[in-house]
Amino acid sequence: MELYTTGYLDNGLGFLIAPRPGAHLIHLAAYLDHGVKDERQQENGISHLLEHVLFNPNNLTGAQGKQWEALAKSGARMEAWTGKEHTRLGLSCLPRDLPKVMAFTADLLRNPKVTKQALEHERKIVLDEIHRKRNRPEFLWTLVEEALYAPPYGMSILGPPEVVAQLNLKQMRQRALDACTPERTRLVIAGKVDSGAVRLIEDHFEDWYAPPLHAEHHPVEIVPQLIGVPSRSERVTLYLSCPGPALGDTDRPATEVFASLLGGGLRSRMFQRLREERQLAYAAQGGSSHWRRSGYLFMAMDLSRERVPEAFRCLMDLIREVQADPPGEAETDETRESFALRALHESEGPGLATKLAQHWLNDEVYFPTRAARLYRQVSAADVQAAAGYLNPQQMAMVGIGMSDEELAHLLEVVV
Structure with a gap:
């Protein structure tokens, strides 16, 4: 308590x-x-x-x-x-x-x-x-x-x-x-x-005084772009991102579970499919980041240049699989439990102050036990719904070792 x-x-x-x-x-x-x-x-x-x-x-x-x-x-x-x-x-x-x-x-x-x-x-x-x-x-x-x-x-x-x-x-x-x-x-x-x-x-x-705030509140604008950083190397890194829920949104826990299930570690679907099964990438990972006013999901692949089209197509197929069919209960249980334990672990260290403050700035009180409970309530259907955030029409791409033109061609051919 x-x-x-x-x-x-x-x-x-x-x-x-x-x-x-x-x-x-x-x-x-x-x-x-x-x-x-x-x-x-x-x-x-x-x-x-x-x-x-x-x-x-x-x-x-x-x-x-x-x-x-x-x-x-x-x-x-x-x-x-x-x-x-x-x-x-x-x-x-x-x-x-x-x-x-x-x-x-x-x-x-x-x-x-x-x-x-x-x-x-x-x-x-x-x-x-x-x-x-x-x-x-x-x-x-x-x-x-x-x-x-x-x-x-x-x-x-x-x-x-x-x-x-x-x-x-x-x-x-x-x-x-x-x-x-x-x-x-x-x-x-x-x-x-x-x-x-x-x-x-x-x-x-108590006696600290300052004039009332008149700060500008800039809107959070999503403007997906393609950013290429060309090089002659045969090895490239591809980053993909899509807008996601903010810190206080109700579907944020499910989105975190989905992002981890997709790319969070050696047992994730991205790593298993792209690295272990298909051997298309040296490394593959994904996750999510959440601020008070916005958030995003990200995926990253480190691979050879010649493998990029096939690996990108494989990743898009993987995303569509989760969007079409919910993950199994065992897979969902394992992933959401890791988040629940992480929330409880944070409550025992100095990181608790950081987590409390992130929510307190949003006028919300963060309780680790409640956070763990919210993660444990995430269902396979919730994870499937969170997969909908990965929309190619709102996808930004960064290619380290690729040009803007190569990224644009990749989208035209694969999506």
């Missing part, structure tokens, strides 16, 4: 306290409802750069620097992360240090400091990060999202180097004020904590 304390302060700040029996530490996460979704193309990457400037301990000076130095000596840890829809500041500490950590977090959020020195220091680091990741898998996945979505969801988290290079101090300071507001903030505290933490939250955040 999970018992949480949730609420909102008068200024709009939301909090969720999740005591975990047997925990030794406290994990405090401040989630800002601010990310790539709030960017324009001419400032793409500003959220990620801002996270570096505000939440890198090396940039903290004055009282903030002294506060962190004392906490670090007590074993506290701090990390930060930027996503499409939110920015996360996370701290882990011993229970005795929670009052100090709360005061430190409040100071960071209420008095965000952007100095010229920190901006130029972090800009160099981020530009280096962009160049280092150009040929890594995480960068290639940004192409998958770019091929499926219009801006802002089709934009990368890191941003183009030419845009990051020209972001100025005035822009960064204004963005810090826009991002760090009580209305955008959700505090999640998990671990060895109790409802008494509410008083700490009130003491440090």
Whole structure:
């Protein structure tokens, strides 16, 4: 059983306290409802750069620097992360240090400091990060999202180097004020904590004021494209994606089960058919990703160029099979049970704060036991229905080692 304390302060700040029996530490996460979704193309990457400037301990000076130095000596840890829809500041500490950590977090959020020195220091680091990741898998996945979505969801988290290079101090300071507001903030505290933490939250955040938000809400536009990255290699990687349910949609659990059944691991249908039975691909996998406002299913194949048409045709046949006939109960049971156990496993680690916050930003309370129950209720018919998301008419494609023309020809011949 999970018992949480949730609420909102008068200024709009939301909090969720999740005591975990047997925990030794406290994990405090401040989630800002601010990310790539709030960017324009001419400032793409500003959220990620801002996270570096505000939440890198090396940039903290004055009282903030002294506060962190004392906490670090007590074993506290701090990390930060930027996503499409939110920015996360996370701290882990011993229970005795929670009052100090709360005061430190409040100071960071209420008095965000952007100095010229920190901006130029972090800009160099981020530009280096962009160049280092150009040929890594995480960068290639940004192409998958770019091929499926219009801006802002089709934009990368890191941003183009030419845009990051020209972001100025005035822009960064204004963005810090826009991002760090009580209305955008959700505090999640998990671990060895109790409802008494509410008083700490009130003491440090109740008198925090910021003007009402007037943020633009860009629509999530699906604009499937073909993106080729030509090369002379005889080995290519093909990525396919289709729009799917958002995090809070009722058919999201069934879609996750379907995507895993199709491509999640060595026992998946994609791997068994394309790799083991037909030997058409070196590797084949699939899955799904879900945000608060959208989601998508993806498939990836690593194979030789000459095998692409046959492998693509085989994959389309495989999709049509699941759409026409529901999977067997044994196959469905195994896959949905793995998701149920994963939900329960997350409840016992620091990842619980992340899961709680993702839903809390959507004004939903996440219960691991309920999540496990929802997965276990997924039927074979639900999985079959979720297969309908894989619609070739809404399919985006990225070909590493292929041209746009080759991808277009592939669709014309096979679909």
